[in-house]
Amino acid sequence: xxxxxxxxxxxxxxxxxxxxxxxxxxxxxxxxxxxxxxxxxxxxxxxxxxxxxxxxxxxxxxxxxxxxxxxxxxxxxxxxxxxxxxxxxxxxxxxxxxxxxxxxxxxxxxxxxxxxxxxxxxxxxxxxxxxxxxxxxxxxxxxxxxxxxxxxxxxxxxxxxxxxxxxxxxxxxxxxxxxxxxxxxxxxxxxxxxxxxxxxxxxxxxxxxxxxxxxxxxxxxxxxxxxxxxxxxxxxxxxxxxxxxxxxxxxxxxxxxxxxxxxxxxxxxxxxxxxxxxxxxxxxxxxxxxxxxxxxxxxxxxxxxxxxxxxxxxxxxx
Amino acid sequence: xxxxxxxxxxxxxxxxxxxxxxxxxxxxxxxxxxxxxxxxxxxxxxxxxxxxxxxxxxxxxxxxxxxxxxxxxxxxxxxxxxxxxxxxxxxxxxxxxxxxxxxxxxxxxxxxxxxxxxxxxxxxxxxxxxxxxxxxxxxxxxxxxxxxxxxxxxxxxxxxxxxxxxxxxxxxxxxxxxxxxxxxxxxxxxxxxxxxxxxxxxxxxxxxxxxxxxxxxxxxxxxxxx
Numbered sequence: 001x002x003x004x005x006x007x008x009x010x011x012x013x014x015x016x017x018x019x020x021x022x023x024x025x026x027x028x029x030x031x032x033x034x035x036x037x038x039x040x041x042x043x044x045x046x047x048x049x050x051x052x053x054x055x056x057x058x059x060x061x062x063x064x065x066x067x068x069x070x071x072x073x074x075x076x077x078x079x080x081x082x083x084x085x086x087x088x089x090x091x092x093x094x095x096x097x098x099x100x101x102x103x104x105x106x107x108x109x110x111x112x113x114x115x116x117x118x119x120x121x122x123x124x125x126x127x128x129x130x131x132x133x134x135x136x137x138x139x140x141x142x143x144x145x146x147x148x149x150x151x152x153x154x155x156x157x158x159x160x161x162x163x164x165x166x167x168x169x170x171x172x173x174x175x176x177x178x179x180x181x182x183x184x185x186x187x188x189x190x191x192x193x194x195x196x197x198x199x200x201x202x203x204x205x206x207x208x209x210x211x212x213x214x215x216x217x218x219x220x221x222x223x224x225x226x227x228x229x230x231x232x233x234x235x236x237x238x239x240x241x242x243x244x245x246x247x248x249x250x251x252x253x254x255x256x257x258x259x260x261x262x263x264x265x266x267x268x269x270x271x272x273x274x275x276x277x278x279x280x281x282x283x284x285x286x287x288x289x290x291x292x293x294x295x296x297x298x299x300x301x302x303x304x305x306x307x308x309x310x311x312x313x314x315x316x317x318x
Numbered sequence: 319x320x321x322x323x324x325x326x327x328x329x330x331x332x333x334x335x336x337x338x339x340x341x342x343x344x345x346x347x348x349x350x351x352x353x354x355x356x357x358x359x360x361x362x363x364x365x366x367x368x369x370x371x372x373x374x375x376x377x378x379x380x381x382x383x384x385x386x387x388x389x390x391x392x393x394x395x396x397x398x399x400x401x402x403x404x405x406x407x408x409x410x411x412x413x414x415x416x417x418x419x420x421x422x423x424x425x426x427x428x429x430x431x432x433x434x435x436x437x438x439x440x441x442x443x444x445x446x447x448x449x450x451x452x453x454x455x456x457x458x459x460x461x462x463x464x465x466x467x468x469x470x471x472x473x474x475x476x477x478x479x480x481x482x483x484x485x486x487x488x489x490x491x492x493x494x495x496x497x498x499x500x501x502x503x504x505x506x507x508x509x510x511x512x513x514x515x516x517x518x519x520x521x522x523x524x525x526x527x528x529x530x531x532x533x534x535x536x537x538x539x540x541x542x543x544x
Binding site for chain 2: 004007008010011014041044045048049051053054055056057058059060061063064067068079080082084085086087088089090092093094096097099100103104105107108111112129131132134135136139142143146147150152156157158159160161162163164165170171172173174175176177178179180181182183184185187188189190193194224228229232233236237241245252253254256257258260261264267268271272274275276277278279280281283284285286287288289291292294295296298299302303306307310314
């Protein structure tokens with residue numbers, strides 16, 4: 001059975017490659033900072049389970065220190081010039097899209113077809129991790145297609161990957177850092193304190209007020225925690241089930257479903273949802289790190305109002 | 319109450335744009351100390367949580383692929399395709415992308431597209447090319463706004479349609495939480511009630527994209543006259 005460990009091995013090797021190529025990059029004055037940073041990420045993927053909790057803690061502190069002290073530069077791997085790329089585009093034409101199409105097709109086949117496949121009672125891949133395993137398989141196949149069809153050098157996946165990973169910089173690890181912070185918040189009971197405050201001080205005496213408090217609360221709480229999944233149990237257990245369902249007789253399916261989607265409105269507006277909101281500006285080379293959040297706020301606020309109205313109208317149909 | 323200081327550290331740290339990795343570590347240490355853990359235990363707890371969440375960073379496996387096809391000219395080709403079409407605008411392009419993304423996500427194919435593998439190499443260059451077809455000298459700020467809108471459109475499409483698929487994490491979390499509160503819930507009913515929001519999101523963001531197009535257009539008209 002293919003497990004998540006195989007995917008971590010692949011990721012660890014990829015980051016090891018970024019680290020090694022960084023060390024030889026004369027054009028980057030901070031090249032040893034990059035070597036150390038990507039090397040530590042590689043170590044985490046390859047040996048994280050053997051480092052122990054304290055070892056991992058020190059690794060995380062070292063990563064934060066490297067980035068916080070500004071020791072991370074931007075590598076300059078030799079790549080094609082804009083003019084060369086235009087010429088290549090004219091030569092290859094639509095063939096350029098083939099690798100980009102292989103990726104979603106293989107992911108789709110993996111998730112829909114390969115996931116249920118078993119060999120002698122053993123599943124082909126760990127069903128809980130089918131998406132990530134399919135993604136890793138898809139990347140390997142798509143890279144093989146890209147290298148052969150577009151005749152790219154064998155070192156190009158690591159060199160070009162390094163070019164992009166250095167474009168994103170420290171933001172690469174922010175989503176994982178925030179997920180870890182969420183775990184610390186949960187263990188310390190931060191969610192429960194906020195939930196208790198909300199239920200103690202907010203008006204919940206009419207249907208409209210309770211629906212509004214729950215929907216707005218889901219969005220606000222998600223913004224603070226960075227994740228609707230952390231907000232959902234606290235506010236649904238604190239407000240939605242006892243008051244909306246218990247006292248006012250709302251349909252729990254409508255309440256839960258639209259409540260979660262109200263939380264997603266908060267996700268669109270918070271820098272704590274880094275993989276959606278802060279990594280893309282880095283990836284797209286937009287100088288303002290909050291540019292994507294700013295583009296999302298009008299849609300998010302309109303959707304929050306819409307969700308509140310939808311819940312009020314749909315939850316009390318009978 | 320005092321435990322919320324950790325949250326305050328995050329809000330202030332992000333607001334004044336300190337290095338986010340340092341802000342997160344500081345917030346974790348403050349929260350852990352206030353919860354009564356000694357410093358080494360806080361560091362170990364944060365290290366364990368970091369290690370447990372490695373799957374979050376697996377998505378970067380697509381970077382080598384994206385880089386290789388960029389090296390071979392995929393962004394230029396994406397722009398050429400758009401330049402060869404008549405009547406394409408940033409808004410119409412992103413509306414079509416949003417429709418495609420919502421439909422595939424609703425059937426469970428969330429990870430077939432994304433910011434790294436789709437927006438950067440394909441959609442953003444296409445959107446820029448569509449804008450450049452109407453105004454060849456786009457200001458850098460306009461280019462940045464177009465890119466940000468492309469990224470935002472992917473997020474909006476995914477967030478508000480993923481719950482239509484039954485076997486997605488958030489639906490399973492709701493079923494599990496409701497079960498622990500003694501409410502037996504068919505996940506299909508949760509998915510069903512996600513549909514009105516998905517439709518509303520498509521309509522609202524479509525209107526915004528049409529308005530976005532209009533804001534791009536009059537400026538180019540005025541400049542052409544000047």
